[in-house]
Amino acid sequence: MLTSRKGPAFETTGAEGSSISRVREEAESCTRCDLYKSATHLVFGNGPARAKVLFVGEQPGDREDQAGQPFVGPAGKLLDRCLDEAGIDRDLCYVTNAVKHFKFTPRGKRRIHSKPNTGEVQACAWWLAAELRLIKPALVVALGATALYSLLGRQAKVMRDRGQILNSPNGVPMLVTIHPSALLRSRDRADAELNRARFIEDLRKIADFLE
Numbered sequence: 001m002l003t004s005r006k007g008p009a010f011e012t013t014g015a016e017g018s019s020i021s022r023v024r025e026e027a028e029s030c031t032r033c034d035l036y037k038s039a040t041h042l043v044f045g046n047g048p049a050r051a052k053v054l055f056v057g058e059q060p061g062d063r064e065d066q067a068g069q070p071f072v073g074p075a076g077k078l079l080d081r082c083l084d085e086a087g088i089d090r091d092l093c094y095v096t097n098a099v100k101h102f103k104f105t106p107r108g109k110r111r112i113h114s115k116p117n118t119g120e121v122q123a124c125a126w127w128l129a130a131e132l133r134l135i136k137p138a139l140v141v142a143l144g145a146t147a148l149y150s151l152l153g154r155q156a157k158v159m160r161d162r163g164q165i166l167n168s169p170n171g172v173p174m175l176v177t178i179h180p181s182a183l184l185r186s187r188d189r190a191d192a193e194l195n196r197a198r199f200i201e202d203l204r205k206i207a208d209f210l211e
Contacts, residue, residue: 007125007148007149007150007151007152007153007156007169008121008122008125008128008149008150008153009098009125009128009129009132009150009151019049019134020045020049020130020131020134020135021049023127023130023131023134024044024045027042027044027100027127028042028044030042030100030124030127032123032124032126033101033119033120033123033124035099035101035102035103035116035120036101038102038104039060039065039101039102039103040065040066040068040102041065041066041067041068042068042100042101043060043064043065043068043069043070043097043100043101043102044070044096044100044127045070045094045095045096045097045131046069046070046071046094046095046096047091047092047093047094047095048091048092048093048094049134049135050135050136051092051093051094051135051137052092052093052137052138052139052210053088053092053093053094053137053138053139053140053141053206053210054093054094054095054096054131054132054135054137054139054140054141055071055079055093055094055095055096055140055141055143056096056097056098056128056140056141056142056143056147056150056151057070057071057075057095057096057097057098057143057144057146057147057179058097058098058099058115058116058143058144058145058146058147058179059097059098059099059100059101059102059103059113059116059146060097060099060100060101060102061073061074061075061102061113061181062102062104062111062113063076064076064102065101065102065111070095070096070097071095074181074184075179075180075181075184076095076180078180078183078184079095079143079180082180082196082199082200082203083203085200086200086203086204086206086207087204087207088203088206088207094131094135094137096128096131097147098116098121098124098125098128098146098147098149098150098151099116099120099121099124099146099150100124100127101124103115103116103120115146116146118149121146121149121150124150125150128150128151132170132172136172137172138172138173138209138210139165139172139173139174139175139206139209139210140168140172140173140174140175141174141175141177141203141206142156142158142174142175142176142177143177143178143179143180144158144178144179144181144182145157145158147179148161148176151168151174152166152168152174156176158176158177158178161176162176162177162178162202163175163176163177163201163202163205164176165205165209173209175202175205175206175209177199177202177203178195178199178202180199182195183195183196183199
């Protein structure tokens with residue numbers, strides 16, 4: 001395993017709370033950054049309170065913002081299918097995001113995803129740290145660059161460290177891979193199939209690790 005320096009989620013003690021449900025309730029009134037002003041819902045993590053695997057994505061999308069639930073849009077459904085192919089029970093996993101409010105740019109009637117900035121990621125690290133502390137997963141899976149930065153800082157790189165399991169500052173092993181939304185952006189069918197196969201190969205390492 002490789003070791004990386006601290007990321008924002010490990011530079012704070014996290015929100016205080018005796019349970020994940022209590023922390024979720026506290027997060028509903030979060031005003032640590034301005035994203036709450038335009039979002040429909042805060043989208044907190046979801047899954048078993050003692051999940052063995054905790055997935056961290058970037059932020060909720062349009063569907064997630066409307067539903068108030070993480071990973072229920074196209075990328076989330078693709079993740080579900082890929083987990084199934086990799087032999088991972090999705091119902092036993094906790095899924096969350098580095099940023100809990102949807103950041104977007106209005107374009108007509110559509111809301112176009114906009115990448116959260118460093119300050120927004122750091123502001124939301126309070127909640128991610130609480131999720132990590134309370135759930136105590138055996139393995140964390142960083143989905144994409146924003147998630148990886150929120151967990152390990154700038155030293156870790158997705159394309160360089162993809163498929164590897166890194167040591168985090170609190171001792172929880174962390175698997176690095178891409179965000180499933182990247183697969184949805186593939187225009188060439190052959191490339192899309194290859195990228196999907198590699199993503200599933202990354203996910204299979206979860207079962208290998210837990211065994």
